[in-house]
Every structure is written in structure tokens, then in C-alpha cells.
Amino acid sequence: MTTATYTSVTEAAVKRAIPMNVFRQSAPLTAICLENRELVGPGGIGTVRHLVFDTSAGPYPFLEGQSAGIIPPGQDANGKPYKLRLYSIASTRHGDTGDGKTFSLCVRQLEYAHPETGETVYGVCSTYLCGLEVGAEVKVTGPTGKAMLLPDDPTATIIMMATGTGIAPFRAHLWRMFRENNPDYQFRGSAWLIFGIPTTPNILYREELEDFQQHANFRLTYAISREQKNAKGGRMYIQDRVAEHVAELWDLLQRDNTHVFICGLRGMEDGIDAAFAGHVAQFGVDWPEYRTALEKAHRWHVETY
Structure with a gap:
């Protein structure tokens, strides 16, 4: 993987200034589609x-x-x-091209059976985006959101837990930490991604993620539900991986600059909470209370849908 150097006169200025709703529905930005490529490999599920x-x-x-x-x-x-x-942005502030004039999205086409008729229903916006042709105009609002911002501390421990397209903000984080050479942010901490997907072909950005493993301070753990088994012989979901490593994760949380980021399907939260609660009980710790303290300290970041 190549490393590029990015310089920008606005880099320092926007470091802590959080842009919010620069463009609104009443006055959106007109952006142009430059690229639209498939991320799911042959034999994978969905698009x-x-x-x-x-x-x-x-x-x-x-x-x-x-x-x-x-x-x-x-x-x-x-x-x-x-x-x-709303879609999580899957690139750094510099974009995939590094010139600060693009942003990227990771979009799954929503498809489900109508509860009454059984007819296949396709998501309006996801279908629109997945079918975009290069050169097409798109109306964009935002940006928005503060919950998933990467901390400024370049020595922080960053724990990321994602399912499916929840990988989007973490791709941005990982590019920021390991791919870009930013004068004001030289990452010296450690990062651990636990990624839940149904099959190997569904590992989004697989080549990029596995290439990041050349960095000694990056760790990658998959939970491939339809191919791997958990300790009880059932499907391996992300909460099962968390349970496997919960003692180590708990130790990492004792560091004042450890941040946990969770992004993906809302159902993943309960299993992750259960894994931590079961482990910390032996220390007399009330997990919901402890997690609340982490949230107040802006060290527990969640964006699920």
C-alpha cells in the first residue's frame, strides 16, 4: 500500500472545528459520481x-x-x-484522491420481503445510489454527526467493532491513521478492528484491511457468521468474538485514552454489552454504569441502525 503526503492550508483550522450542516435539504450541494464499484466478491450475499x-x-x-x-x-x-x-462517510477529509475534493460512501442495496404481500421491496435511496452511473449528479446535504469522530490523541488505543457497511467510518479512521502522512497527526497508538460479516466474499475493503496489517500496531479480527463457529458450536457473530477477547478488551479499557467505536446493525449492541457485563461482574463492576461513565468521557462511541 502506498503512502501519500497530504498538505492543506485548512488542516489545522478544521482540526477541532466540526463542520455541521454546511449544506441543507433546501440548499444542497450538487456532487458528481466519479466511481461506483462492487465490494462484494463472487458468491457473496447481496450487493x-x-x-x-x-x-x-x-x-x-x-x-x-x-x-x-x-x-x-x-x-x-x-x-x-x-x-x-444519511450514510457514514467512508473516506478521510482528503477523500480517496487526496485533494480534499471528494468523499466516499459504502452503500448496501436494501432489499426485503413486504410483511403482508411477500413482494420484494427495494430501498429507495440505496437502490438509487447503487445504480448510479459515473457522471451522474447527486444532491448532498451535511455533513452531520459527532459521535464517531476520531480523537485527536495520536497515542490513543482505538477499538472498532463493525458489522457490514458499518465498516464505512472505520475505513476513514484507518486511512487517517495508517495510509495518509499528515503533518499534524502521526498515529503512534494501536488500533483493533473486529469485523462481522456473513461470508468471506462479504469482507468489504478486504484488500485494504489486510494490507493495513503490515503495521505492527493494527490488529484485524473477523467474525464470519456463516463459515465460523462460536464456542457453543453456533454461528460466529461479532458479540462472540468480543466474548472470546473480553478479558483483553477490558484490560485495554483501563487505559484513559482507549476509545471504543461500534457501528452497524443495532442488534449487535446487546451482545457486546452482555459479553462485558459477564466478565466485569467478577470484579464487582456494574457494566451499564461503567459504560455510561465511558460515554460521558467520550470514550464509548456508538452509531447503529
């Missing part, structure tokens, strides 16, 4: 696309961990314009 958008009409300032709003064209059944959808 997930990596999209890159040109924001030269902006600028569109954002920080790693923020989200962009996309306004799909058309109207709903009531004749009203479709509401915007």
Missing part, C-alpha cells in the same frame, strides 16, 4: 457499492466519522419529495 463523489462545487468540509445526507430524486406515494438518507 454493496463503493461510491466516490466529486465535491468541487462545494467545498464540502467534513471530518472522519461524519455522515453525508443524500436526497434521492422523485416522490413518495403521497406525492412528497423523498426524505434524505
Whole structure:
């Protein structure tokens, strides 16, 4: 993996200034689709696309961990314009091209059976984005969100837990930590990604993630539910991996500059909480109370859907 040096006169200025809703639904930015490629390998489940958008009409300032709003064209059944959808940005503030004029998204096409008719229903915005042609215009709002911002401390311990497209903000974090050579942010801490996916072909950004393992301070752990077994012989989900490593994770949490980030399906939270609660009880620790303290200290970051 190549390492590029990024310089920007605005780098120091935006370091702690958090841009919020620079563009709104009433006055969105018109971005241009530069890239739309499939991330799921042959034999995988569903479709997930990596999209890159040109924001030269902006600028569109954002920080790693923020989200962009996309306004799909058309109207709903009531004749009203479709509401915007939020997607975690999957690139650093410099974008995939490094010039600060793009941002990227990781989008899974939503598909489900109608509860009454059984008819296949496709998500409005996700289908729109997954089918975008290069050169197409897109209406963008935002950026928004503060919960998933990477801490400024370059010596921090960063623990990331993701399922599916929840990998998006962590791709941004990992590029920030390991791929870019930023004068104001030289990461010297440690990072651990625990990534839950159904099959090996569904490992999004697999080549990038595994290439990051050349860095001694990055650790990658998969939970591949349809291929791996947990301790009880059932499917291996992310909460099972957390339970396997909970003693080590708990030790890491004792460091004042350890941050936990959780992104993906909302159902993952309960299992992660259960794993920690079961472990810390032996120390007389009330896990919900301890987790609340971590949240107040801005060390426990969650964005689930």
C-alpha cells in the first residue's frame, strides 16, 4: 500500500472545528459520481457499492466519522419529495484522491420481503445510489454527526467493532491513521478492528484491511457468521468474538485514552454489552454504569441502525 503526503492550508483550522450542516435539504450541494464499484466478491450475499463523489462545487468540509445526507430524486406515494438518507462517510477529509475534493460512501442495496404481500421491496435511496452511473449528479446535504469522530490523541488505543457497511467510518479512521502522512497527526497508538460479516466474499475493503496489517500496531479480527463457529458450536457473530477477547478488551479499557467505536446493525449492541457485563461482574463492576461513565468521557462511541 502506498503512502501519500497530504498538505492543506485548512488542516489545522478544521482540526477541532466540526463542520455541521454546511449544506441543507433546501440548499444542497450538487456532487458528481466519479466511481461506483462492487465490494462484494463472487458468491457473496447481496450487493454493496463503493461510491466516490466529486465535491468541487462545494467545498464540502467534513471530518472522519461524519455522515453525508443524500436526497434521492422523485416522490413518495403521497406525492412528497423523498426524505434524505444519511450514510457514514467512508473516506478521510482528503477523500480517496487526496485533494480534499471528494468523499466516499459504502452503500448496501436494501432489499426485503413486504410483511403482508411477500413482494420484494427495494430501498429507495440505496437502490438509487447503487445504480448510479459515473457522471451522474447527486444532491448532498451535511455533513452531520459527532459521535464517531476520531480523537485527536495520536497515542490513543482505538477499538472498532463493525458489522457490514458499518465498516464505512472505520475505513476513514484507518486511512487517517495508517495510509495518509499528515503533518499534524502521526498515529503512534494501536488500533483493533473486529469485523462481522456473513461470508468471506462479504469482507468489504478486504484488500485494504489486510494490507493495513503490515503495521505492527493494527490488529484485524473477523467474525464470519456463516463459515465460523462460536464456542457453543453456533454461528460466529461479532458479540462472540468480543466474548472470546473480553478479558483483553477490558484490560485495554483501563487505559484513559482507549476509545471504543461500534457501528452497524443495532442488534449487535446487546451482545457486546452482555459479553462485558459477564466478565466485569467478577470484579464487582456494574457494566451499564461503567459504560455510561465511558460515554460521558467520550470514550464509548456508538452509531447503529
